[in-house]
Amino acid sequence: MRVEILERGRARVATSCKLNLWLDVIGKRPDGYHELRSLFHELAFGDELRLECEPAERSAVQFTSDDRGLESDPTNLCVRAAELWLAKRSAGAPRRIALQLVKRLPAGGGIGGGSGDAVAVLVGLETLARGSARREDLYALALELGSDCPFFLWGGTALVRGRGEHVEPLAHPLLAEREARAVLVLPGLHVPTRGVFAQFAAEAGQPFERPELEELLAARDWSSFQRALWNRLESCSLVAEPQMKTVRAALERVWPLPPAMSGSGSTYFACVGSEREAVHLAGLAREALPQARVVVQALAGARA
Ligand code: C5P
Numbered sequence: 001m002r003v004e005i006l007e008r009g010r011a012r013v014a015t016s017c018k019l020n021l022w023l024d025v026i027g028k029r030p031d032g033y034h035e036l037r038s039l040f041h042e043l044a045f046g047d048e049l050r051l052e053c054e055p056a057e058r059s060a061v062q063f064t065s066d067d068r069g070l071e072s073d074p075t076n077l078c079v080r081a082a083e084l085w086l087a088k089r090s091a092g093a094p095r096r097i098a099l100q101l102v103k104r105l106p107a108g109g110g111i112g113g114g115s116g117d118a119v120a121v122l123v124g125l126e127t128l129a130r131g132s133a134r135r136e137d138l139y140a141l142a143l144e145l146g147s148d149c150p151f152f153l154w155g156g157t158a159l160v161r162g163r164g165e166h167v168e169p170l171a172h173p174l175l176a177e178r179e180a181r182a183v184l185v186l187p188g189l190h191v192p193t194r195g196v197f198a199q200f201a202a203e204a205g206q207p208f209e210r211p212e213l214e215e216l217l218a219a220r221d222w223s224s225f226q227r228a229l230w231n232r233l234e235s236c237s238l239v240a241e242p243q244m245k246t247v248r249a250a251l252e253r254v255w256p257l258p259p260a261m262s263g264s265g266s267t268y269f270a271c272v273g274s275e276r277e278a279v280h281l282a283g284l285a286r287e288a289l290p291q292a293r294v295v296v297q298a299l300a301g302a303r304a
Contacts, residue, residue, distance in 0.1 A: 001046070001120055001155060001302075003127050009054045011128050013120040015046035016302050017111040018151060019182060019262045019269055022213050023231045025200055033147065033163035034197060039213060040167075041175060042155040043182060044301035046116055048102040049078070051124040056096035059086050067103040077114045077145060081121035084141050089126060097125065106293075108190030110263025112148045119145075119152035148263075155302055159213075172217065174225055174273075180299040181278035183270045185251065185285050187292045191241045191265035199236035208235070222273040229260035229271070237265035247289060254284040271299060 002014045018040050026035040061082045065071055070078075082097045099121060105113030119142055126133035135153045142149035147164035157175055159168045174180060216228035238244045244265055251259035251268055259268040272278050278296045285294045 001116065001123065001152065003120075003124055003133075005127065009052055009128060011051045011124045013049040013051070013124045014044070015049055015105075015113075015116045015120040016042050016152070016155060017045050017105055017113055017116055018042055018148065019111065019184075019267075020231060021229055021260070021271075022216050023233060023263075024210065024213070025232045028201070029163065031163075034200070035162060036147075036160065036164065037213065038160045039157070039216065040151050040160050041157045041299070042152070042302040043111075043184075043297050043299070045105070045184070045295060045297045047104050047113065047120075049117060049120045049124060050100040051121065051128065052098040053095055053125055053128045056094050059090070059094040060096050061086070062096075062098045063101070064099070065101040065103055067101070070101065070103065070107075077118040078121050081118040081141070081145055082125065084144060085122055085125045088141055089137070090129065106186050106188065106190075106266075108192065109186055109267045110191065110261065110265045111184070111267050112152065112263065115146045115148035116152050118142075119149050123153075170217075174219065174222065174271075175299050177273065178298075178300055179274045180222075181272055181275055182297050182299050183272065183278050183281045183285065184295045184297060185247070185259070185268040185289065185292050186295065187243070187247045187266050187268070187289065189241055189243055189247070189266040191237050191244065193264045195240040196233050196236045196264035199239045200233065203236060208232070222271065223257070226257040226260070226271055229258075231261045231263075233264050234261040237261060241265065247292070250288040251285060254288045255281055 001016045004012045021039040023038040029035050063079050078099050122138045123133040150167050151160055154167050154169050211230050219225040219228050282294045282296050
């Protein structure tokens with residue numbers, strides 16, 4: 001995520017999204033959340049957020065977006081992030097905050113679009129107010145906003161555990177290759193996370209195959225890498241949103257490698273070693289799924 005200070009009290013943030021390259025659900029916790037073990041990777045594909053923050057007589061948060069649905073959403077995570085920042089980080093000084101979001105990422109896509117935006121609000125406001133944003137000052141706020149949010153304070157590649165609170169950055173040589181690309185297929189389906197976890201509970205006791213995360217971490221060629229991508233929630237998402245089966249089947253038919261799913265869906269993706277291969281896979285996906293949005297993105301982009 002890139003923060004650019006424009007002039008006094010105004011900033012622009014290019015937000016990012018994430019892919020779950022590998023995701024296992026260990027079990028349900030007493031607090032109702034699920035214990036996860038997942039390899040997250042940040043992509044420089046996101047929304048554009050503009051922020052204004054200035055002293056005022058009374059605190060107020062104003063939000064506008066080209067996505068009208070978001071403007072009227074009472075659970076809007078950007079507004080909650082700004083309110084939380086006001087309550088915890090503005091030292092009691094009232095401020096007028098205006099947020100303007102140009103939305104490119106889909107909601108419910110499993111790539112952390114809303115979480116990335118919320119963390120962008122925290123980082124943007126903190127940078128405007130203090131000149132810099134320290135991870136440790138924003139961590140508790142991020143976790144309160146959502147399980148995927150702490151990861152966005154680190155970005156890059158990280159092993160994420162707990163419900164998302166333990167973030168351990170790590171490097172993978174393939175993901176740092178300049179030519180490496182992700183091909184994202186956004187089918188426009190909103191898969192409800194809660195519904196997916198409910199299906200996970202319904203599948204309790206059923207046998208399943210789990211490739212080890214270590215295989216992915218040890219992969220040194222793109223074919224082994226793609227074959228080691230795995231997501232425990234995928235079978236659950238295919239039941240929670242049956243149209244996902246059509247998407248997966250279409251990609252299986254045209255792609256030489258198995259498609260991988262991010263988060264709780266609906267985004268499918270592939271990782272390849274060159275732009276040429278990525279453009280080829282993107283073309284095949286567009287032909288097979290004309291309604292889907294297909295995006296090619298540099299895998300190393302977000303840390304550059
Ligand atoms: O934390 P967040 O608000 O993003 O989670 C949305 C919902 O997804 C939770 O209310 C919970 O039902 C489910 N969830 C979970 N375990 C996680 C993350 C999310 O059960 N690790």
